[in-house]
Amino acid sequence: MSDFDQEQYQASVFLELTHIIQTNKIPNALLFSGNDNTGRKKAAFFFVKGCNCLANAPIACNACKSCLKIEAQSHPDVLCIDLQKDKKIISISQIREMGLTISSRPNEARFRMVLILNADLMNNQAQNALLKLLEEPPEKTFFILIANKTSLLLSTIISRCRKIKFKPLNDKLIEQYLINNFNIDRPFARIASRTADSDIKKAMMYSNLDDDENKTDWIKRRQWLINTLAGIITTETSDCISKTLMLSQKLSLNPDLMDDTIAIMKTFFRDLMIFKVHPKKIVNLDFFDTFADINRMVRSNKFLEWTKNLYETEKRLASNCSLRLTLDRFFLKIVTNKGNGVYD
Structure with a gap:
């Protein structure tokens, strides 16, 4: 703005x-x-x-x-x-x-x-x-x-x-700004504005409006990350530990993108928590069926636990803990705490 x-x-x-x-x-x-x-x-x-x-x-x-x-x-x-x-x-x-x-x-x-x-x-x-x-x-x-x-x-x-x-910018204000000034489709303007946590410049970058050609395509990265996280959660524990460590390794190769990666993960775990109560209020509405599947398979008390672990992980990264080891710790907690087999 x-x-x-x-x-x-x-x-x-x-x-x-x-x-x-x-x-x-x-x-x-x-x-x-x-x-x-x-x-x-x-x-x-x-x-x-x-x-x-x-x-x-x-x-x-x-x-x-x-x-x-x-x-x-x-x-x-x-x-x-x-x-x-x-x-x-x-x-x-x-x-x-x-x-x-x-x-x-x-x-x-x-x-x-x-x-x-x-x-x-x-x-x-x-x-x-x-x-x-x-x-x-x-x-x-x-x-x-x-x-x-x-x-x-x-x-x-x-x-x-x-x-x-200083009060944060309203999500709806940023959403409308993206629509009015850059003709961003409303569904994605909504996702970008809510993921950006009241930061208009990040919302613009998430909408691929950044002029820097070296910037990673955030839209594709978001889709890949959400699909990968969903895959880890819905796969048997014995089969997904290696996938989890591979994800951790891949993310740690791009430390400059870590803040934006955490932003995506925050929306993902937030959506898991609120889906059963307010399914239409999730951020990632384009993954509605994915969240419905996970909620059928996993007990909802796990979602709050994982979200708390994510915020603890963010604090560790802010205090300059090892990126790779911190991510390993977080993802392995998800794998080992989701139990075996299908819930409910």
């Missing part, structure tokens, strides 16, 4: 930030939580522009020297920290380097901003280094932390931040 749409959708957030600017009570740190692509980075630059606008308008004028530099991301007092290329964590060295930079006074800004993207991906050492800076922040400097999973942040960091939550 366009930045304008994001600003309109998150109107309450932008009003709160405007109020902070107008009262000139700038917090030492703010924590922007929520999903990807909900306007959090735009809000950070909206805020720093408002704090430093030379026109002294109620909100940033977007025309003065300060606003133009910030908009062009060339302002010397706006620092951005993010994952370095091919890295999965923000390291202590990045935080220490930033600390040295802000140890001196700002160059020209009234308020200097340190923006930490993916703040929840700081390792413990980096978080502890940041905590020291938050405890004794440099003069005229504020921090904005953008995080998807605030549970991964130290409670002491969270307690020092003013918390601002």
Whole structure:
């Protein structure tokens, strides 16, 4: 969605930030939580522009020297920290380097901003280094932390931040956006929007709207993965262990696709749980007969257990456990806990 749409959708957030600017009570740190692509980075630059606008308008004028530099991301007092290329964590060295930079006074800004993207991906050492800076922040400097999973942040960091939550985009809003702007068929727009977990860019990628020719065809990958998972569940235990390990091996060969793979698996196991109660509300309606077959064969109490195991697997992967071993562990739990033969 366009930045304008994001600003309109998150109107309450932008009003709160405007109020902070107008009262000139700038917090030492703010924590922007929520999903990807909900306007959090735009809000950070909206805020720093408002704090430093030379026109002294109620909100940033977007025309003065300060606003133009910030908009062009060339302002010397706006620092951005993010994952370095091919890295999965923000390291202590990045935080220490930033600390040295802000140890001196700002160059020209009234308020200097340190923006930490993916703040929840700081390792413990980096978080502890940041905590020291938050405890004794440099003069005229504020921090904005953008995080998807605030549970991964130290409670002491969270307690020092003013918390601002960005609401997720509505599934139906994303679905209609795909239909109106890209002529995506409604059934698949529905699947893509619900699998993307309120992330419009992921929904577009799932609809094969990404311009990158190297991207894997997500539509085909989804069909293959759901068929494979269904096959493992409906096959006798003695016959499917090798298939399970082969699946684990194949998935582990593409670590960059793991987040999207987990997203598909979440919808699959969610659909298993709700099928008996609300069969028409499953995400993967094109696999309706498959879910009907599995529900006839397997006791429903297993579905909740498998779903819990999947979320535990996601946590393990987020903490940098071995991809292959973690997947082996998850799939073997399904095989060994589904019992032998047909249920009910």
